[in-house]
Amino acid sequence: MRFNAFVFLFYFLAIGLNDYSLASSAMMQDDTVKVPDVSPVPVIDGFSTDACWKSVNWQKIDQVWIEWGTSLPASDFTGRYKAVWSSETNLLYIFLEVTDDVYIDGYVYNANPQTGGGYPNYDLPEIFIDENRSGGLHVFDGTGTTGTQWGTNAENAFSYHIMVNFPEDGDTTSRMVACDIAGTDWNHETIANYAHHFQEFIVRRSGDTTFWEIALKVYGEDYNPSNPEASRVLLTADKIMGFSMAWCDNDEPDTTRDNFIGSVFVTKTHYNDHWMNADDFGVMELLAANPLHTVFPATNDSFKAWYDPSCREIRMICPEKKSLLLVTDIAGRVIARSVTEKANASGMVSLDASRLHPGVYVLQMVSPDGKFVRKILIP
Secondary structure, X not given: OHHHHHHHHHHHHHOHHHOOOHHHOOOOOOOEEEEEEOOOOOOOOOOOOOHHHHOOOOEEXXXXXXXOOOOOOOOOEEEXXXXXXEOOOOEEEXXXXXXXXXXXXXXXXXXXXXXXXXXXXXXXXXXXXXXXXXXXXXXXXXXXXXXXXXXXXXXXXXXXXXXXXXXXXXXXXXXXXXXXXXXXXXXXXXXXXXXXXXXXXXXXXXXXXXXXXXXXXXXXXXXXXXXXXXXXXXXXXXXXXXXXXXXXXXXXXXXXXXXXXXXXXXXXXXXXXXXXXXXXXXXXXXXXXXXXXXXXXXXXXXXXXXXXXXXXXXXXXOOOOOEEEEEEEOOOOEEEEEEEOOOOOOOEXXXXXXXXXOXXXXXXXXXXXXXXXXXXXXX
16 A cells, blocks of 8 residues: 555656646635625726725736746736626626736737637737636537537637737727637637627726726626627626636737736646636636725724724724824825824724715824824725
């Protein structure tokens, strides 16, 4: 038994590590990306200054799928994204930030794959989404051998290849195409343009960095291109979806994709399977609206603050010294101010928040000990 275990361990180390490179253990997206229901929804302008974007973490796009097992210098590419959703608009919102040393564009859409199928050879983001996380093939509406090899439902999952002509530094664009393969087999393949799945869309450029802000409709596996809204999915809290992001990186205007970088780890065997198989998509969970009070990290442990919905007050634990308290919105406008002469026995001070609209506010306390800042959410 010991010998067999040793042989297995040796085999795994000698053979298996070819499929599990240590080079792929970087900071990819979370095992489950938690996506909160937000209100108000972000303004689609290419800026991440909305309160909802400040409330969620960045997800890394740093897993090199092509060439698998290698790494890219930050000077060549860096990418990350955030996601939220809204039960009010029934949309998934994505904010993508990409820094690339060279942007290659110029793709011209054509449904004929002979002339319109070269889109992976441009610089572009890819959104992979499987709304019910069923996994499996999603290339064709195939039958027989084609169905076995390439799938029986092309809309089992979506691979949005988003093409734009990149704006000049300081400018934006909202013109785009979102390509994916459709049809029944390779002899009857078409290139679908799913741009109408994007309720709102903008790309803003600043130097070598592009900012992509997206409002995306989510569709089910019963998708019918002649009546797409019939298969529109109603997003709800606790919904689990398959989801990954990726970037096609091309530094030369030729017909060869230089690099392909994704947000999840994939084995060498499946290094380029996302476009056809949803089994390796990451996991996204839609969360309910923010809890009744959310406490953000403070810059000083002696200054604590939270929102108490039972009495609609902002409550704080302050130092036992006279302090000036300011409440501002995210833009820095002063909403309320108060001078605390003395806290109660527990060191607590309260501010009436009954007239404050829902949103993120900044609390500033100025005392002889210094200035302390904390963010707080009023739902």
